[in-house]
Amino acid sequence: MSEGLLAARPAHVPEARVVDFDFFDPPGVARDFQDAWRTLQAPGVPDVVWTPRNGGHWIATRGDLVEEVFADYTTFSNRVVTIPKERGEHYRMLPTTLDPPEHRPVRNLLNRNLSPAAVNRQADMIRAICVELIEEVKPNGTCDLLADFAAHFPIRVFMRMVDLPDADAPMMKYWTDQIVHPDGSLSVEETMRKFHEYLEPVVRARRGQPGDDVLSDIVNAQIKGHELSMEEMLNLLMQFMMGGLDTVFNFLAFTFLFLARNPGHQQQLLDDPALIPGAVNELLRRYPLVSMAREVRADAEWQGVQLKQGDMIICASPLVGTDPRLNPDPLTVDFRRKGARHATFGKGNHICPGAHLAQVEMRITLTEWLSRIPHFDVAEGAKITMRGGIVGSIETLPLVWPAGC
């Protein structure tokens, strides 16, 4: 590490805890996102480290501690959930930036719309969208899994759940990308303003009107006898949309990359489709992708280090499922694995409310894809490049399969 970076170390951070780790560009990320995180579990790396990158922050490097940071809201607050902190301060999505007790009533609005029963009622709709997209690419014998399938599937499911026109889906996807992977064409503030301008008239039109879509339910809900303000409503709807788009989009990419590179595992699912739910859970364990942050509430001693009020700490789900302290033989993908431990959907109060929806979307995709395109490979010569950040990603994933399969 350069002397310049070392100089940023605050007095309460011991030198032995300092590493050079850039959350957005971890070492070797282009080749393998999850491996890049696992460099923090190499022998000799302490369980809690500090990096001067991105404003300077702590990182819990072992799976059990990552789970603790996700869940222990008495020590670690959700007031700011991304780094660098200066940027995270502007991120006001709900319910993510609320701590208990304010978090629960807002969260309940999402839970009742994303419960297993509520999602299962949407399964036919999800399947129909999925089949239509697969049938579009199948005759070509090739596609970019991301641009041709993943970019359309979860956003169209979302648009149907909130009863908004499919034609607006590409615009919503573009705005989501500007928050999660900005290309510089819109600032965070401009993106939020565009999203608000689009949704505000819809919210006004649905207030006071009965409707069985998720948006109508949320806009007509009351919390302790009060409606949410327009600002709160829009911040909740943005989180609801963004939580389910980039995550499923990229998890589809990690799943299809693994299957394309491992024909034996493809064959297992073809021979026994009953393995698909277990396979989805095993791939969630092996290919976690979301890393959040928390803000230290008050000075505290924790795991042998002194934390100061306002310090930031990363809780990285990629450090949980493949930690050999938590799962035996963790790099092996075993669709029959029992008792796998992971935090791919987080832990504690903020654990992902969309976990069931995500799993249903993944199970339906694998079932419908494999029954139509039973064998597929990564296109010859394709360069697979990964990126870091809040959600680990793959840039493009060109796949090929035999014509007329």
Ligand code: HEM
């Ligand atoms: C593979 C797919 C997904 C992964 C890996 C994932 C991961 C996560 C994680 C790790 C968190 C915890 C954040 C924290 O503790 O700060 C979270 C929260 C959240 N997720 Fe997901 N998610 C996925 C899919 C979805 C879907 C499909 C939806 C909804 C449609 C969704 C909506 C949300 C929301 C609204 C939150 C915030 C919950 C709260 O703060 O109480 N997610 N997700």
